[in-house]
Amino acid sequence: MSGTGRVRRPRRPVALAVVLTAAIALLCCTGGTGAVVITQLAGAEEDNLAMNAFGCGVDTEIEVDGDLPLVAPYGRAQMRNAAVIIRVGKEMKVPPRGWVIAIATAMQESGLANLPHLGADNDHDSQGMFQQRPSMGWGTPAQVRDPAYASRKFYERLVRVDNWQRRPLTVAAQRVQRSAFPDAYAKHEPIATQIVNALTGGAARATGDTTELRCTTGADIAASGWTAPIPGAVGSGFRSTRRPNHQGVDIGARKGVDIRAAAAGRVVVSHCDPDNRGRLSCDVDGHPGKGGCGWYVDILHAGNVITRYCHMVRAPLVRKNQLVEAGQVIGKVGSSGNSSGPHLHFEVHLRGDRSKRGATDPVPFMRERGAPLKGHG
8 A cells, every 4th residue: 555437339340460370390289267258338349349359448547437348257337447546557657557547556456446445444545446555645535536536646657667668567567556565456457458358449568668568579568467478479379289299389489589577577497397207417419309398497477377397408507486477588498308490488377286287279369369370460
């Protein structure tokens, strides 16, 4: 905690994804939250379908005077407040990443409700969506209970945080809020992303450094906080008929290319994966059938998502328990472990489950977050 109406339904967004193709050799390797439900009010089904076509937002004014999409478990009043947060951010020319951070913060502080002074249940004199304290200079009680005023004050402090767009959401939010529970914001990031997408036609998939709502490309970081780990194209896919136990995708790249963290998080694994004979032999190129990921890293992200990066050419550049920012270089492409040539084996795991039971196809996962893997836009 820190020291009513409608959203005008925008025109249906046009999917901006461009399918890129590339001839790439088949590479051999091995890889070592509650559901968010989006519902629409009557008459908006077409907009929902268009949003699912992976648009990256539409440049129309956000209003709060009518029907609005709902994102469970939040109701109309909360979604109205979220729309105000987005509208103020857009008016202030804060990039969409800021909208996600602001909404996630308000989810933690008030459940997106515009709370009055709660008397004996109040934490000091905290009030409003962001639980801002009049005694700490945030404004008068009436001002901090005005959603537009409270949003503006939040953004004014957020944009003064150094490198705020690349920092973990919980770090950026804490620099503004000074909460007694600084790690609590992170768990709201996935649903905050869904809310921004629902209210804007997919703006959480837009590049994080502009208000133009253009789709991410290359090393851009989406407003969702995600980015592609390397620029190469996907070759071997997830659990194909030929390779049913392939728990990720292979992305082609030359040896030594930078591998970047796909999102901010905490390193949970950074070491050499033993081969099939139990040997730690990651400092040499591997071969098919050798077994193991070679040098690899696992990173835990918001929402209990884990990403895995295998076959690095040498020891990773990050250590266990280190906090990393989105896009931070964590290692170099190589061919260690069970590999037939230089590439990145990239996995995504849900529910904090690092086993094959938690693995999900990285292609749709990354695309939905505005960070499509090359060749699969």
